[in-house]
Amino acid sequence: MPTIVVDVMPKAELLDPQGKAVTGSLARLGHGAFQNVRIGKRIELTVEGEVTDEVLAEARTVADEILSNAVIEDVVNIEVVE
Template identity: 75%
Template sequence: MSTIVVEVMPKAELLDPQGKAVVGALSRLGHTAINDVRVGKRFEITVDGEVTDAVLDDVRTIATEILSNQVIEDVVGIHVADGVDA
């Protein structure tokens, strides 16, 4: 089994109220060097067998048509996970 990671972020030109809330909280906690945060979504899709070009094409379709709202979000990354993230 393999895991494909899809990353979705708000479009750069749109306000990210959740990110603004995080940056405000960080500032109040004394982390004043951080001046911007953008909050997105990460999807981990597990597939049976090898990740072929056809599987990746299918995941790209799923990412743009189902996992993201193309009016306000961009799919910024699709990659095969090569291990456990820290």
């Protein structure tokens, strides 16, 4: 069955407290090459049958209206994986 993957990230202009904590931890553990970490969500929607343009449009609607908070998050990617 195909799966539609939706990636949601905090808006770039907002503070990402989880990402900031991980950035600090990496530096303390000797991994200072990473200057910034942002943490988001990956949501997988399993589809029974073929992924049509209509199904993708529905996934986009669901991602925008239900799976993300438009005030603080952006849907950055929607892709189909087999």
